[in-house]
Amino acid sequence: MKLPDMHRPAADAVESLLTYTDGTSRTVFHTGVEVPFPEGRLIVSRTDLNGLLTHANDAFVELSGWDREELIGMPHHILRHPDMPKAAFKGLWDTVAAGQKWHGYVKNLRKDGAYYWVYATAVPNIRNGQIAGYTSVRRKPSRTRIDELIPVYRQWLAQETQKAAS
Numbered sequence: 088m089k090l091p092d093m094h095r096p097a098a099d100a101v102e103s104l105l106t107y108t109d110g111t112s113r114t115v116f117h118t119g120v121e122v123p124f125p126e127g128r129l130i131v132s133r134t135d136l137n138g139l140l141t142h143a144n145d146a147f148v149e150l151s152g153w154d155r156e157e158l159i160g161m162p163h164h165i166l167r168h169p170d171m172p173k174a175a176f177k178g179l180w181d182t183v184a185a186g187q188k189w190h191g192y193v194k195n196l197r198k199d200g201a202y203y204w205v206y207a208t209a210v211p212n213i214r215n216g217q218i219a220g221y222t223s224v225r226r227k228p229s230r231t232r233i234d235e236l237i238p239v240y241r242q243w244l245a246q247e248t249q250k251a252a253s
């Protein structure tokens with residue numbers, strides 16, 4: 088399935104080519120505009136075992152900027168921001184695929200190129216003793232923690248870029 092294209096949202100938007108774990112790639116546009124996490128809301132999505140979106144609540148749809156019809160059936164990496172290191176998502180996937188709960192901070196990309204930070208809790212959905220899919224619930228993140236993590240994620244990303252080039 089092909090991800091919907093992003094259109095350049097503003098003349099000063101930065102263009103990045105993202106290559107995903109499944110081997111596909113696409114060009115995304117990002118701006119320095121941050122959209123704050125909406126007060127008092129929870130952002131919920133569910134995926135199948137392969138990370139394809141099966142459910143997105145209204146808050147998810149509103150904050151991501153994509154229509155629900157554009158999201159369902161698409162890989163969850165439709166939200167991946169170029170500033171996020173792959174290592175963060177490896178931690179998420181290794182944890183939930185092992186049947187455990189994962190918590191973490193994620194910077195997500197909106198359809199309009201802006202970004203939003205979330206504090207996410209991802210869990211496996213167990214049916215008849217088997218993992219049937221995954222759910223993630225996001226809460227308002229701590230600004231202090233975001234400020235601590237920005238340099239950490241930047242360093243991980245630099246290491247990944249270096250490794251890819253060597």
Ligand SMILES: Cc1cc2nc3c(=O)[nH]c(=O)nc-3n(C[C@H](O)[C@H](O)[C@H](O)COP(=O)(O)O)c2cc1C
Nearest residue numbers: 107108109134138163164166167176209221222223
């Ligand atoms: C339940 C669940 C929720 C996820 N939520 C996000 C998310 O909000 N943003 C994101 O970029 N990736 C999220 N991911 C991880 C993506 O599946 C993917 O691993 C990530 O975007 C990196 O892309 P890539 O592994 O295809 O390169 C989630 C995965 C699962 C299972």
